[in-house]
Amino acid sequence: VDHEEFRRSGHQVVDWIADYLEDIRQYPVLPDMKPGDVVDRLPAHAPDRGEGMDDILEDFERSIVPALTHWNHPRFFAYFANSGSHPGILAEMLAGALNVNGMLWKSCPALTELEQVTLGWLRQWIGLPEEFFGIIYDTASVSTLHAIAAAREMADPAARTRGNAPGLVVYTSEQAHSSVEKAVITLGMGQDNVRKIPVDEAFRMRPDALRDAVERDQRAGKRPFCIVATVGTTSTSSIDPVPAIADVAEECGAWLHVDGAYGGSAAVVPELQAILDGCDRAHSLVLNPHKWLFTPVDCSVLYTRKPEILRQAFSLVPEFLRTAEHPRAVNYMDYGVQLGRRFRALKLWFVMRHYGREGIANFIRRHIAYAQRLAGMIREHPDFEIAAPTPFSLICFRYRGSDDENRALLDAVNASGKAFLSHTVLDGRFVLRLAIGNIGTEWEDLEETWNLIRQVAKKSAMSRSSAE
Amino acid sequence: VDHEEFRRSGHQVVDWIADYLEDIRQYPVLPDMKPGDVVDRLPAHAPDRGEGMDDILEDFERSIVPALTHWNHPRFFAYFANSGSHPGILAEMLAGALNVNGMLWKSCPALTELEQVTLGWLRQWIGLPEEFFGIIYDTASVSTLHAIAAAREMADPAARTRGNAPGLVVYTSEQAHSSVEKAVITLGMGQDNVRKIPVDEAFRMRPDALRDAVERDQRAGKRPFCIVATVGTTSTSSIDPVPAIADVAEECGAWLHVDGAYGGSAAVVPELQAILDGCDRAHSLVLNPHKWLFTPVDCSVLYTRKPEILRQAFSLVPEFLRTAEHPRAVNYMDYGVQLGRRFRALKLWFVMRHYGREGIANFIRRHIAYAQRLAGMIREHPDFEIAAPTPFSLICFRYRGSDDENRALLDAVNASGKAFLSHTVLDGRFVLRLAIGNIGTEWEDLEETWNLIRQVAKKSAMSRSSAE
Numbered sequence: 001v002d003h004e005e006f007r008r009s010g011h012q013v014v015d016w017i018a019d020y021l022e023d024i025r026q027y028p029v030l031p032d033m034k035p036g037d038v039v040d041r042l043p044a045h046a047p048d049r050g051e052g053m054d055d056i057l058e059d060f061e062r063s064i065v066p067a068l069t070h071w072n073h074p075r076f077f078a079y080f081a082n083s084g085s086h087p088g089i090l091a092e093m094l095a096g097a098l099n100v101n102g103m104l105w106k107s108c109p110a111l112t113e114l115e116q117v118t119l120g121w122l123r124q125w126i127g128l129p130e131e132f133f134g135i136i137y138d139t140a141s142v143s144t145l146h147a148i149a150a151a152r153e154m155a156d157p158a159a160r161t162r163g164n165a166p167g168l169v170v171y172t173s174e175q176a177h178s179s180v181e182k183a184v185i186t187l188g189m190g191q192d193n194v195r196k197i198p199v200d201e202a203f204r205m206r207p208d209a210l211r212d213a214v215e216r217d218q219r220a221g222k223r224p225f226c227i228v229a230t231v232g233t234t235s236t237s238s239i240d241p242v243p244a245i246a247d248v249a250e251e252c253g254a255w256l257h258v259d260g261a262y263g264g265s266a267a268v269v270p271e272l273q274a275i276l277d278g279c280d281r282a283h284s285l286v287l288n289p290h291k292w293l294f295t296p297v298d299c300s301v302l303y304t305r306k307p308e309i310l311r312q313a314f315s316l317v318p319e320f321l322r323t324a325e326h327p328r329a330v331n332y333m334d335y336g337v338q339l340g341r342r343f344r345a346l347k348l349w350f351v352m353r354h355y356g357r358e359g360i361a362n363f364i365r366r367h368i369a370y371a372q373r374l375a376g377m378i379r380e381h382p383d384f385e386i387a388a389p390t391p392f393s394l395i396c397f398r399y400r401g402s403d404d405e406n407r408a409l410l411d412a413v414n415a416s417g418k419a420f421l422s423h424t425v426l427d428g429r430f431v432l433r434l435a436i437g438n439i440g441t442e443w444e445d446l447e448e449t450w451n452l453i454r455q456v457a458k459k460s461a462m463s464r465s466s467a468e
Numbered sequence: 469v470d471h472e473e474f475r476r477s478g479h480q481v482v483d484w485i486a487d488y489l490e491d492i493r494q495y496p497v498l499p500d501m502k503p504g505d506v507v508d509r510l511p512a513h514a515p516d517r518g519e520g521m522d523d524i525l526e527d528f529e530r531s532i533v534p535a536l537t538h539w540n541h542p543r544f545f546a547y548f549a550n551s552g553s554h555p556g557i558l559a560e561m562l563a564g565a566l567n568v569n570g571m572l573w574k575s576c577p578a579l580t581e582l583e584q585v586t587l588g589w590l591r592q593w594i595g596l597p598e599e600f601f602g603i604i605y606d607t608a609s610v611s612t613l614h615a616i617a618a619a620r621e622m623a624d625p626a627a628r629t630r631g632n633a634p635g636l637v638v639y640t641s642e643q644a645h646s647s648v649e650k651a652v653i654t655l656g657m658g659q660d661n662v663r664k665i666p667v668d669e670a671f672r673m674r675p676d677a678l679r680d681a682v683e684r685d686q687r688a689g690k691r692p693f694c695i696v697a698t699v700g701t702t703s704t705s706s707i708d709p710v711p712a713i714a715d716v717a718e719e720c721g722a723w724l725h726v727d728g729a730y731g732g733s734a735a736v737v738p739e740l741q742a743i744l745d746g747c748d749r750a751h752s753l754v755l756n757p758h759k760w761l762f763t764p765v766d767c768s769v770l771y772t773r774k775p776e777i778l779r780q781a782f783s784l785v786p787e788f789l790r791t792a793e794h795p796r797a798v799n800y801m802d803y804g805v806q807l808g809r810r811f812r813a814l815k816l817w818f819v820m821r822h823y824g825r826e827g828i829a830n831f832i833r834r835h836i837a838y839a840q841r842l843a844g845m846i847r848e849h850p851d852f853e854i855a856a857p858t859p860f861s862l863i864c865f866r867y868r869g870s871d872d873e874n875r876a877l878l879d880a881v882n883a884s885g886k887a888f889l890s891h892t893v894l895d896g897r898f899v900l901r902l903a904i905g906n907i908g909t910e911w912e913d914l915e916e917t918w919n920l921i922r923q924v925a926k927k928s929a930m931s932r933s934s935a936e
Contacts, residue, residue, distance in 0.1 A: 084567030
């Protein structure tokens, strides 16, 4: 173990990272690669004898960097754009070196208690009541899986020992994230028991349709046990009417889970806190700091005001992990599938402190303002149309043409390497998604991207008309 | 976004890490903390305005470091000792900065294909046939959950849509990791449907007892669908007889999953490869590079020769993630619960290349040799006894005295800050566990720890006899 080589390589890596982030606009957002290119380029066998760090870092630059999709690029607008911000990266460096595991309080008091502290801070920022207990998982899919498992525990505690009883039904909107359905499949409750409630013209779950579906199932002898609402859906960032949905949940005694993986972070902005109205009545809420809180992936936070039920669903302590009980010692492994837990609170702590609430609120405000401004320009352009409201920083729009033309437009824009957009389908039509969320995105990035989109569209329209 | 501040802080962090790892023996392995100490020390509210990195790093040293359990310490012998090695830390630094997400091939070709390449290399190192497909999850608990879900998919493909059918039974040994039972609970199949098969005198699953249990269930109309064997159990590192267990699995048509989370890594050592005998007949195998392959947490590898079944169990592609099919493009999100996937292959690549197979094999050989030598010394000491065989680098032993005396011995050793051991219960008796796995552990660390253990035991024996 050569400490000097590490020190030298470490400084080299820091300089590489600093240069990378400073010059990131020089990289194509999407790489020009064919599937298999990296596999074909790398050796088919690992080396028997060790290699120096210089060689490895050189290969990293030569073989890996050109095959990256640059998620940290200010013109990455696909999916939900996010950020590995400077303080978050520094914290990840330390977390890698400490290599601690927070399964038990004892296995790392600092990790456990910093998780409690940062999640308390974040809870205050988004205005959730103090009764909400927080835990960090890796992803929103896993957070939602735990929420639905807790809902099952509340409805049918015997499931833990005898297995699922038939007849339990989950409700979510047809615009909900696929992770809801995947969780239900994983939990062994069956896709057939997921009701996808229709949405209104703004892609929000319809509470009247939800109530009808619940009552229909109750008449058929089924048992509504869980409702999942979304604040910021993935396709359009629409906001379900949580208060009206909470009414239905309370009427039928179901667990209400709110998926705020993307949108929830906006509640850090004081004047936007109303987006979480009704969430104090939810049993659980997920929010991903790795989406819109400038924290490197992975970091997903689940809040629940029924931690004892979550614990009942998952606690199982083998002898080798048994420790003395202490009223202030939280053993996070009791609240989930995973035993191994990285020091994820560290990056959240660094990010919250380095930017402060004002700094973070300003980034989010800016992203939303850019989105509103660009959406206005798109709306006014005769060849384009807005396909959904823009409550946050995600713009859904389309070229006034066929689905194939929109698909070709998207492919051409992405192939340029200048920007990366993704798509969805709304009301049966192919729609482009432009999500603003990177900490380094400036208005010039959006202007440049909008110019590119118009140019590509115009060129293809011209080639079409000349072909006619 | 201040690039210069990042560069300066980055270099500062690298120096801190280098110093930390060089001087790590100066830290107490376990901190001297009471639950709540960190919470009480930190502010109850996050700052509104941002703070400079210097202040944050200072607070990190002042408030966090003293509350750490130092998993990277060479005298960390609890649970399974592991290592955030130098190349692994460098890779985590880069992964934090790149912040990529490998849900789809397209969302990061480099991540996806490096995962294929490194898992191919590792598969060759441990001698698994080429038909085994690999995927990285975060933890072994999650890998095993996916394996049992795939087993369910093979036995009852309709479960995905209609929910679990009753009557499916899982078999594992009474020494198996709690994650097997937790996975069954999570999957909604019920703890009552886990059979814990008795073990022999070396804590290995008894194939005859397994066959009896399977036949008993079959006669009762139940359906054995999954058997989980372990190579390196958590309590004692015992090795189940996989070939004989594979016979039973084949007879009853059950999926065979092998939990090699800890022990599997030893198969990298050519002369130890026989520990995986029979695993080529398993349907899946989990192995954690973050345990004994010197890779920072988290990194768990699941190999399966039935990837199409794993995929059938979990694939669910929403429109916004739909991409063109390509025979060489792997979309790893199709194989699991999680959409978000960090660039974990990068650290595995750095570690495998920097040490090479010989380097890694030598570390593992050394750990095993130390364990054998120390176990011999313990065995020869009149006041101590060995409580289980030592096939790898984990020593189970006890002071020849009461459980309370052993518990007091453990607490006193750990309270010294000089070493951290854990415990288990074997045949109803409290047993100490000393697990060697840190890359920096030297024979002197073990000598010092063994001296400490004897001194503490002697002192308490003296105080006992003087009290009598």
